[in-house]
Amino acid sequence: LAKTTQPISMDSYEGQEVNITCSHNNIATNDYITWYQQFPSQGPRFIIQGYKTKVTNEVASLFIPADRKSSTLSLPRVSLSDTAVYYCLVGGSSNDYKLSFGAGTTVTVRA
Amino acid sequence: DAGVIQSPRHEVTEMGQEVTLRCKPISGHNSLFWYRQTMMRGLELLIYFNNNVPIDDSGMPEDRFSAKMPNASFSTLKIQPSEPRDSAVYFCASSLSGVGYTFGSGTRLTVV
Numbered sequence: 001l002a003k004t005t006q007p008i009s010m011d012s013y014e015g016q017e018v019n020i021t022c023s024h025n026n027i028a029t030n031d032y033i034t035w036y037q038q039f040p041s042q043g044p045r046f047i048i049q050g051y052k053t054k055v056t057n058e059v060a061s062l063f064i065p066a067d068r069k070s071s072t073l074s075l076p077r078v079s080l081s082d083t084a085v086y087y088c089l090v091g092g093s094s095n096d097y098k099l100s101f102g103a104g105t106t107v108t109v110r111a
Numbered sequence: 112d113a114g115v116i117q118s119p120r121h122e123v124t125e126m127g128q129e130v131t132l133r134c135k136p137i138s139g140h141n142s143l144f145w146y147r148q149t150m151m152r153g154l155e156l157l158i159y160f161n162n163n164v165p166i167d168d169s170g171m172p173e174d175r176f177s178a179k180m181p182n183a184s185f186s187t188l189k190i191q192p193s194e195p196r197d198s199a200v201y202f203c204a205s206s207l208s209g210v211g212y213t214f215g216s217g218t219r220l221t222v223v
Binding site: 034036041042043044045046049087098099100101102103104 | 115144146153154155156159166167202204209210211212213214215216217
């Protein structure tokens with residue numbers, strides 16, 4: 001499985017845009033990039049998944065450069081309720097659906 | 112859909128006792144995963160099933176841990192005998208062919 005590297009923590013203020021970059025230099029050709037969000041005492045929640053270029057949904061945007069060795073999760077106009085741990089995962093290619101979670105990025109949004 | 116359902120939500124047991132955690136995946140999902148989360152080690156994948164068949168159990172800590180999936184709508188994770196170091200939150204997740212896992216609310220296990 002491709003190893004991912006992301007910042008341990010990030011601080012922000014309400015209304016700001018938060019961008020979390022994840023490095024995955026050894027990503028395989030068929031791997032997808034997936035981001036999850038976890039609140040305390042809850043299981044991780046799927047946010048967004050992409051393979052290349054840009055993906056956007058109602059929660060976030062995911063930017064993936066052409067070489068796919070990194071990706072950036074963008075959270076627009078964060079609120080206090082966006083305080084959580086965000087995980088970047090790479091994998092799920094072919095018939096191997098195993099995903100391994102790293103330490104994640106703890107995002108703290110302040111008023 | 113009620114999502115992935117795990118039971119119990121909390122379990123407190125004495126060292127040496129058998130513990131059984133239960134999971135009902137989302138109907139139609141063909142992959143099921145058991146994870147364990149602790150402060151020290153984060154989220155660890157213990158085992159995953161595809162179409163009710165165990166595919167990879169390399170994350171199972173030792174022989175005290177076992178998991179079964181007798182049918183597409185039910186899975187168990189058993190620890191026998193339990194030890195204090197097994198205390199953690201255990202999550203079950205399911206997906207359809209690896210697209211977007213859905214996690215349950217977890218079982219918080221405390222072994223005293």
